[in-house]
Amino acid sequence: QVQLVQSGAEVKKPGTSIKVSCTTSGYSFSSSDINWVRQAPGQGLEWVGWMKPSGITGYAQSLQDRVTMTRDASSGTAYLELRSLKSEDTAIYYCAKGSDRGPHFDYWGQGTLVIVSS
Amino acid sequence: SYELTQPPSVSVSPGQTATITCSGDKLGDKYSCWYQQKPGQSPVPVIYRDSRRPSGIPERFSGSNSGNTATLTISETQAVDEADYYCQVWDNSAVIFGGGTKLTVL
Numbered sequence: 001q002v003q004l005v006q007s008g009a010e011v012k013k014p015g016t017s018i019k020v021s022c023t024t025s026g027y028s029f030s031s032s033d034i035n036w037v038r039q040a041p042g043q044g045l046e047w048v049g050w051m052k053p054s055g056i057t058g059y060a061q062s063l064q065d066r067v068t069m070t071r072d073a074s075s076g077t078a079y080l081e082l083r084s085l086k087s088e089d090t091a092i093y094y095c096a097k098g099s100d101r102g103p104h105f106d107y108w109g110q111g112t113l114v115i116v117s118s
Numbered sequence: 119s120y121e122l123t124q125p126p127s128v129s130v131s132p133g134q135t136a137t138i139t140c141s142g143d144k145l146g147d148k149y150s151c152w153y154q155q156k157p158g159q160s161p162v163p164v165i166y167r168d169s170r171r172p173s174g175i176p177e178r179f180s181g182s183n184s185g186n187t188a189t190l191t192i193s194e195t196q197a198v199d200e201a202d203y204y205c206q207v208w209d210n211s212a213v214i215f216g217g218g219t220k221l222t223v224l
Contacts, residue, residue: 035213037161045153045161045204047213058211061119094160102167103208104151108160 002026004095004109011115012085020112022078022095029053029076033098035105036069036080038091046091050098051078085116120209122216129222136192138219140205143186148207150188152181155218156201164203165190197223 007021022034036048049059051069059067068081078095093112096105123141130136140150150168153161163172165181168188178193192199200223205216 037213037215044202044218045155045206045215047215050213060212096161099163099166102151102170103149104163104166104206105153105161106163106166106172108162111160 002097002107004097004107006093006095006109006112009113009115011117014085014087014116014118016085017081017083018085018114019079019081020093020095020114022080022109024076024078024097027097029071030073032100034069034071034078035096035098037094037096037105039094039111040088040091043091048080048093082114085114087116090114090116120207120212120214122205122207122214124203124205124216124219126217127220127222129224130192130195132197132223133194136195136199136221136223138190138192138203138221140188140190140216141186142188142207142214145186145188145207146184148183148209150181150183151206152188152190153204153206154199154201155204161204192221195221195223199223 003025005023030053035050051057057069066083071078095109097107099106152165154164155161164179168183169181180191202218204218
């Protein structure tokens, strides 16, 4: 079955960086987009960006100066790096697989809690 | 930038029909989808391409999209359907989420 397993929770200080991983299995990693979505405590979903199998990326305008998405096809793992962390980056970060049946996300990781605090 | 508007909350009695709307400019020209999120869990798609149900989603979930409004309808609502619901579209290669609607079954 399709699975997306994310790295564990992290606590970071403002101004530092974080790299979250999303290890996939159960499908062809090279045939689907990976998207990242975040959710601040008690808030709604916010799209962070996407990465196509080709490596082409698209980022939310509000984050594009601080975010980088990469992938390692050999291990089926996608990565999200966010730099110059701010307290407002505190959120659960989800990776999500793009569906081949329509422009939606059919499988999601369990989420990674990132806390930014001094 | 494109925006989607959802009511913050909707209440429904068990067995009744719940209707959750999502509004955006010419939304009917885009494919909409809906996610259900329960506390402490990751979102789960319940409707995609406006009206299609993923496998495993009960038939009581249905969707439509026309004009400026997409609608998620839950027939014969059950207590297990209590959750947050988010609509989502793509616009100019970016993903847009609605603000979410908390569905209360009481």
